[in-house]
Amino acid sequence: MKKRSSAYYTHPLKWLLPMLAMLILFYLYPMIDVIRYSFTNVSILRPTYRYTLDSYLKIMQDPEILHTFYVTFTFVFSNVMAQLVIGMLLALFLNFGIRNRYPMTIAVRTVVLIAWMIPGVLVGIVWRLLLSSSNFGIINYLLEVIGFKRIEFLVQPPVALLSVIIVNIWRGTAFTMIMEYAGLQRIPEQLYEAAKVDGAGAITQFFRITLPLMKPILFINLVLITIYTFNTFDMILALTGGGPARATEVLTLSAYTQMFKFFSMGTGAAISVILLVINMSMAYVYYRFILSDTKGVE
Amino acid sequence: MKRRWSILRILIFYGTALLLILLFIGPILWMVSLSFKTRTEIFAYPPRLLPETFSFANYLHVLTNSRIPLYLYNSFMITVFAVVGNLLVTIPAAFAFSRYRFMFKNKFLFLILMFQMISPLIISIPLYRYFVLLGLLNSHPGLILIYITIQIPFAVWLLKGFFDSVPLELDQAAIIDGCTEFQTLLRIILPISVPGIATVLVFNTVNSWGQLIIPLIFLNNIQLYPISVGILHFADAQTEGEVTTHFMAVASVMGLLPAVVIITGLQKFIVRVLTAGSIKE
Numbered sequence A: 001m002k003k004r005s006s007a008y009y010t011h012p013l014k015w016l017l018p019m020l021a022m023l024i025l026f027y028l029y030p031m032i033d034v035i036r037y038s039f040t041n042v043s044i045l046r047p048t049y050r051y052t053l054d055s056y057l058k059i060m061q062d063p064e065i066l067h068t069f070y071v072t073f074t075f076v077f078s079n080v081m082a083q084l085v086i087g088m089l090l091a092l093f094l095n096f097g098i099r100n101r102y103p104m105t106i107a108v109r110t111v112v113l114i115a116w117m118i119p120g121v122l123v124g125i126v127w128r129l130l131l132s133s134s135n136f137g138i139i140n141y142l143l144e145v146i147g148f149k150r151i152e153f154l155v156q157p158p159v160a161l162l163s164v165i166i167v168n169i170w171r172g173t174a175f176t177m178i179m180e181y182a183g184l185q186r187i188p189e190q191l192y193e194a195a196k197v198d199g200a201g202a203i204t205q206f207f208r209i210t211l212p213l214m215k216p217i218l219f220i221n222l223v224l225i226t227i228y229t230f231n232t233f234d235m236i237l238a239l240t241g242g243g244p245a246r247a248t249e250v251l252t253l254s255a256y257t258q259m260f261k262f263f264s265m266g267t268g269a270a271i272s273v274i275l276l277v278i279n280m281s282m283a284y285v286y287y288r289f290i291l292s293d294t295k296g297v298e
Numbered sequence B: 001m002k003r004r005w006s007i008l009r010i011l012i013f014y015g016t017a018l019l020l021i022l023l024f025i026g027p028i029l030w031m032v033s034l035s036f037k038t039r040t041e042i043f044a045y046p047p048r049l050l051p052e053t054f055s056f057a058n059y060l061h062v063l064t065n066s067r068i069p070l071y072l073y074n075s076f077m078i079t080v081f082a083v084v085g086n087l088l089v090t091i092p093a094a095f096a097f098s099r100y101r102f103m104f105k106n107k108f109l110f111l112i113l114m115f116q117m118i119s120p121l122i123i124s125i126p127l128y129r130y131f132v133l134l135g136l137l138n139s140h141p142g143l144i145l146i147y148i149t150i151q152i153p154f155a156v157w158l159l160k161g162f163f164d165s166v167p168l169e170l171d172q173a174a175i176i177d178g179c180t181e182f183q184t185l186l187r188i189i190l191p192i193s194v195p196g197i198a199t200v201l202v203f204n205t206v207n208s209w210g211q212l213i214i215p216l217i218f219l220n221n222i223q224l225y226p227i228s229v230g231i232l233h234f235a236d237a238q239t240e241g242e243v244t245t246h247f248m249a250v251a252s253v254m255g256l257l258p259a260v261v262i263i264t265g266l267q268k269f270i271v272r273v274l275t276a277g278s279i280k281e
Helices: A013-037 A054-061 A063-099 A105-117 A120-130 A138-145 A157-185 A189-197 A202-230 A234-239 A251-260 A265-297 B002-036 B057-065 B068-099 B105-116 B120-134 B140-150 B152-164 B168-176 B181-192 B194-210 B213-218 B227-240 B245-265 B267-279
Strands: none
Touching: A013 A265, A013 B068, A013 B105, A013 B120, A013 B140, A013 B152, A054 A063, A054 A265, A063 A105, A063 A157, A063 A202, A063 A251, A063 B002, A105 A157, A105 B002, A105 B245, A105 B267, A120 A157, A120 A234, A120 B002, A120 B194, A120 B227, A120 B245, A157 A202, A157 A234, A189 A202, A202 A265, A234 A251, A234 B227, A251 A265, A251 B120, A251 B213, A265 B105, A265 B120, B002 B057, B002 B245, B057 B068, B057 B245, B068 B140, B068 B152, B068 B181, B068 B194, B068 B227, B068 B245, B105 B152, B120 B140, B120 B213, B140 B152, B140 B213, B152 B194, B168 B181, B181 B194, B194 B227, B194 B245, B194 B267, B213 B227, B227 B245, B245 B267
């Protein structure tokens, strides 16, 4: 980038001050404080507290915690993989449609985006009705029509987890689709034309041209959707509430339950610290990648 | 031969397109259909695609016999204040990042971006305790302050990008004409950046409208609930007793409608946000 020789103002502090005040008061300070709280037995129910390692010990001894980690990992991993692949297929589909000027392409983009933009809590409630085993549960009816048995989607633990994963794929894939679609549009048409002259088919073109050129975008995309999926809370709360029998309780839900259902703020704070460490490490990976990427460009 | 292939290709394309549209909009249309059905129609087997008559009785019932209108009103007020408040804080900051030179500017920008990636759940325990002390718990102003803050990183980044695209020559001309920094921002940069501000507006509106964790934690007075928490409350209350699926569908449609209208109408802005932030070199 060109150096801005003409960036002429100095003393930006007065412009930054309102933002800094908000960020420090409502974000940074609480973030540091939560670490302190994780070493206490603090609770909503009483004002005083003392320092202790109990919260961490309690988490480590809790047999359920491993299960929560397992649920979180399964949820995040399968979502990220599915969203990357399906998002790419959708992006290729959009790209194909736009290049050929097929009029329905924008409609497809719009409906996928709608699924992404509607509030997570509503996604959860809508799908709770769709997956219901009552007569209004349309999915079960459709299953019957094509010759399958009815499924109690939200009652059986493994099936419930699978349902939560699928609903989140339905909801989240738009982000990947748009990012990769934008990436596809930046690949020069000439490259494909040259490949065609050399006799390369569509599949070879995809693996030799598209995929290598999309690598940086795919990586950023991967990191971002991992973070987003990891922080998912509202949709699961509305769809299953973490049940049945904690089968869909991801780490964020666990933290919430500890804090505001069991009023065990110390334990909640300790889980928050774990969340914080995971969030920060992913943000750091993102930061390092962007940094090395921009250096490469300049 | 070639011609036949291209016809086949068009058929495959439109077939897939229809399927995708059905897959993504179908659930919402089903909700709309349920919201118009009578109680008997809801439980009819086999389920009917459309209700017998499109009567607004369910809507009337929810509008007059539930707190849903109150929730919608609360959401509206919170969203307006949060979005305006956010712009008041982020426009000056983005101006500083775009037009000033200072140490660690880029590091600082990335530090702000980090906040974006940290779940608001993490800060909720300390904030809860402060709010108890300050008397901000269970109040809309307290809620709005948090909403403003958690949307800062995204808004600053986006606005900075838009301000950067306003040529510096315009600033210089303004200064020569005797404008102060504030006047330059107000009269030169902001009018040109209207699309950028609109983009931030759209995104923050949708995010504030759908925000769940914060109000769930910081409000326990049912009268103050926004639609996100209200509808969850409404849905959980119905499983305890009477069967009111059709009313739940009505409530869902009412909650969905603003989001769907915004997304369909202002899709251009949304696509721009998604692509600008992530692929910028």
